[in-house]
Amino acid sequence: DAKTTQPPSMDCAEGRAANLPCNHSTISGNEYVYWYRQIHSQGPQYIIHGLKNNETNEMASLIITEDRKSSTLILPHATLRDTAVYYCIVRVAGGYQKVTFGTGTKLQVIP
Amino acid sequence: KAGVTQTPRYLIKTRGQQVTLSCSPISGHRSVSWYQQTPGQGLQFLFEYFSETQRNKGNFPGRFSGRQFSNSRSEMNVSTLELGDSALYLCASSLDFRQGGFQETQYFGPGTRLLVL
Numbered sequence: 001d002a003k004t005t006q007p008p009s010m011d012c013a014e015g016r017a018a019n020l021p022c023n024h025s026t027i028s029g030n031e032y033v034y035w036y037r038q039i040h041s042q043g044p045q046y047i048i049h050g051l052k053n054n055e056t057n058e059m060a061s062l063i064i065t066e067d068r069k070s071s072t073l074i075l076p077h078a079t080l081r082d083t084a085v086y087y088c089i090v091r092v093a094g095g096y097q098k099v100t101f102g103t104g105t106k107l108q109v110i111p
Numbered sequence: 112k113a114g115v116t117q118t119p120r121y122l123i124k125t126r127g128q129q130v131t132l133s134c135s136p137i138s139g140h141r142s143v144s145w146y147q148q149t150p151g152q153g154l155q156f157l158f159e160y161f162s163e164t165q166r167n168k169g170n171f172p173g174r175f176s177g178r179q180f181s182n183s184r185s186e187m188n189v190s191t192l193e194l195g196d197s198a199l200y201l202c203a204s205s206l207d208f209r210q211g212g213f214q215e216t217q218y219f220g221p222g223t224r225l226l227v228l
Contacts, residue, residue: 034216043115043201043219044154087154101146101154 004088009106012082018075020105022088025069031091033064035073037084038104044087047073078109113138115204115220123226129190132223136183136204143185144217145177146201154201160185161207189225197227 005023012018024033032051036044048055048062050071055062061074075082087104116135124130136143144167145157156169160179177187183204189196203217 036219041199041222041224043203043221046216046218049216100156103153 003100004090004102006086006088006102006105008103009108011108011110012075012078014080014109014111015077018073018078018082018107018109020073020075020086020088020107021070022073023070024088024090027068027090029068033062033068033071034089034091035060035062036087036089036101037082037107038087039081039084044101047086078107080109080111083107083109115202115218117200117202117220117223119223120221121224121226123228124192125228126192126194128192129188130192130225131186131188132200132202132225134185134187134202134204134220136185136202137218140204140206140218141183142205142207142217143179143183144203144205145185145187146203147171148199148201148222149197157187157200192227194227197225199224 032049034049035047037047038044048057048060050062050064052064052068062071064071085104085106087101089101115137118133122130134143142161144159146154147157148154157171157175158165158177159167163179174190177185179185199222201219201222203219205217
């Protein structure tokens with residue numbers, strides 16, 4: 001599985017958009033980009049995933065660059081409840097490789 | 112639809128003992144994966160089961176084992192507990208870990224927090 005690089009921490013003002021970057025320069029053509037978040041002491045929560053097109057759901061938007069070497073998770077209107085560690089993961093489709101979580105980005109939403 | 116459930120939620124054991132943790136996946140999900148999360152090592156993959164067979168395994172000693180039943184429920188066992196086994200153990204389920212995309216999306220349970228004294 002490709003490795004990912006994320007900034008260790010970010011701050012965002014409440015009500016503003018939170019843009020969380022992720023670099024995955026060694027991603028392969030059949031690898032998906034997944035985003036999870038983990039609120040303190042809880043299990044990771046699935047947010048969104050994509051292959052090469054931008055995706056949007058009720059929680060967030062995922063923007064994947066054309067070369068697929070990086071992506072950005074966008075929380076359009078961050079709230080205090082969005083304070084969490086956000087993990088960007090890439091993994092091959094159809095394979096048995098273990099899923100590797102990096103260290104993630106600690107997002108702190110500030111009132 | 113109920114989410115992934117794990118029991119017990121909290122557990123205290125002493126060194127040398129063994130422990131069994133249980134995970135019930137989301138109804139219809141056939142793949143169950145286990146992870147260990149510690150402050151120092153982050154979230155590490157233990158193993159994955161599908162149709163009662165272990166399909167993938169992380170880099171953990173043989174003291175860590177698991178199994179999956181015909182109803183997709185899974186258990187993991189840790190024998191001869193060590194202080195370093197204190198962690199949050201997370202279970203995740205998905206429809207199928209092979210097909211790609213949505214079917215591979217994993218949904219996590221709340222975890223079992225194990226403290227080894």
